[in-house]
Amino acid sequence: MTALRTCVFPCAGFGTRFFPATKVIPKEMLPLVDKPILQYGIEEALGSGLDKLIVVMSKGKDAILDHFDRTAELERSLQERKKNDLLSEVETVSTMADLISVRQKEALGLGHAVLQAKDAVGNEPFAVVLPDDVILANEPCLLQMRRVFEETGRPVIALMEVSAAETTRYGIVAGNMLGNRRFHITDMVEKPKVNPPSHYAIIGRYILPPDVFPLLEKTERGAGGEIQLTDALRELVRTGDFYGYVFEGKRYDAGEKLGYLKATVDYALRHPAVGSEFRTYLQSLFGNDVPKNRQN
Numbered sequence: 001m002t003a004l005r006t007c008v009f010p011c012a013g014f015g016t017r018f019f020p021a022t023k024v025i026p027k028e029m030l031p032l033v034d035k036p037i038l039q040y041g042i043e044e045a046l047g048s049g050l051d052k053l054i055v056v057m058s059k060g061k062d063a064i065l066d067h068f069d070r071t072a073e074l075e076r077s078l079q080e081r082k083k084n085d086l087l088s089e090v091e092t093v094s095t096m097a098d099l100i101s102v103r104q105k106e107a108l109g110l111g112h113a114v115l116q117a118k119d120a121v122g123n124e125p126f127a128v129v130l131p132d133d134v135i136l137a138n139e140p141c142l143l144q145m146r147r148v149f150e151e152t153g154r155p156v157i158a159l160m161e162v163s164a165a166e167t168t169r170y171g172i173v174a175g176n177m178l179g180n181r182r183f184h185i186t187d188m189v190e191k192p193k194v195n196p197p198s199h200y201a202i203i204g205r206y207i208l209p210p211d212v213f214p215l216l217e218k219t220e221r222g223a224g225g226e227i228q229l230t231d232a233l234r235e236l237v238r239t240g241d242f243y244g245y246v247f248e249g250k251r252y253d254a255g256e257k258l259g260y261l262k263a264t265v266d267y268a269l270r271h272p273a274v275g276s277e278f279r280t281y282l283q284s285l286f287g288n289d290v291p292k293n294r295q296n
């Protein structure tokens, strides 16, 4: 089995759920405390041993590449002013990843976005991280999933249990729970309007074989008039075992206002520089029961 080293980040969406903030600024660049949302996903991939990182971009998203690029002038100025802490923070970001960028020229959906990475991925298994889905976990979510992939050699996607009312907002899987957080998937459906096959929702982490690309090429427009990744995966399920993994951790939808606010609060409370003062502030608003360590 070829080792897993590649991760694809679809970053081409308009960010309409966050207008007007994302009219010009890519939604992936909105900060959660002091790092852009995408950086959390990049750090998760690196922390899971993946170092070939591909971003699928559209017009107006160049700030993403700039963020992870060197900024010689800024670094020189910080050096001259002996701002060593800031310098090391800037250097860490500029050197953490060499991103490969590919373009999605038309907003035709997630499946189409992933297909644009076909040549850059090559004939190897790869992960997909949807940057909006930020996951706070003791162990990176992709690393948790990677173990299942390495043991089975089969596709693995992240799952989370949701309420009956929420099933219309996600890809929902059919199949049975095997235990040990593993789920054997027999089918899946994108945003079912009625009769969801389970309460297990697909969350934006996937480990897939390159065989998914020819399936994506054949996938027609589905839910919302878009080429859906879920529809191609549905075909992949028919070719052999396919696993879900109910990850340990808390997931936020940072691509919409309320989810973003929740993530901001939880990440701020855990932040080494501002966490303790932020907690004191929240306590001044709500009383003393702001817990020390918010996860789950």
Ligand code: G1P
Pocket: 110, 130, 133, 169, 170, 171, 172, 190, 191, 201, 202, 203, 204, 228, 229, 230
């Ligand atoms: C995408 C996927 C969906 C998944 C969701 C998780 O939908 O198509 O299957 O449940 O991400 O965030 P989107 O939220 O991009 O519409």
